[in-house]
Amino acid sequence: MISGRALRYFDTVARCRSLRQAAAQLHIAPTAISRQIDLLEHQLGAPLIERGPNGISLTAAGELLAAQTQRTLRDLERVQEHIADLKGLRTGRVSLQVAEGVVAGLLAPALAKMGQRYPHLSFDIGIASASQMVEALRRGDADIGLSFFMPRHDDIVPFASAELHHHAVMAPGHPLAVASEVGLHTLAEHRLILPDESYGVRQALERAAHQAGVALAPTFKTASLETQKHSPLTVQVFWYCHRWR
Known part of the structure; x- marks a missing residue:
């Protein structure tokens, strides 16, 4: 039977890719970790790690065990938390x-x-x-x-949502700064800074632009909110929460 200690040791090694770093995190000797991994390899009948000059790498069997170990330890942690909740802790x-x-x-x-x-x-x-x-x-x-604009998936349960309003933000001296309202067609004529396509807000903007027959071609793409806010020559589309429901 595989012990929880062996799984925790292996999970730490898989994350650190170093016996010495894993030992430091666990506050034990590296030899103790090696013994547990040797035991795992014996029980499973397959090598799990390979030692090289650049540290530890996982074998194909090790990768499979690492993925399962993360799920198993996380499930165990949740059970412990539920038990603690039952105790009122x-x-x-x-x-x-x-x-x-x-x-x-x-x-x-x-x-x-x-x-x-x-x-x-x-x-x-x-x-x-x-x-x-x-x-x-x-x-x-x-x-x-x-997240903003979280895509819907059958295996993810939405707990709360909110209405969002979009606003174009620019430096005070920008030509659009005096406009009371800015549409997508107007935005497309100016230099834009937007997050990349993996972000929900960008996907929502692209859908709206497609429906309006507008092509948005940002001059800058960045995931950094601070970079977006401090670009004086570009227009950024911000969003804010209007009302939770």
């Missing part, structure tokens, strides 16, 4: 994948309130596009995703 770790734009206005205040109410909860927060978020949720690497 409200402990555990929540993994979040979020769009950069929701952090300051939505996520940070919500986490501050959660921290006060449930002081034993901890959070892992990763910044991701909508498509990356979907894959993380499907793999079980994330518990919750917060």
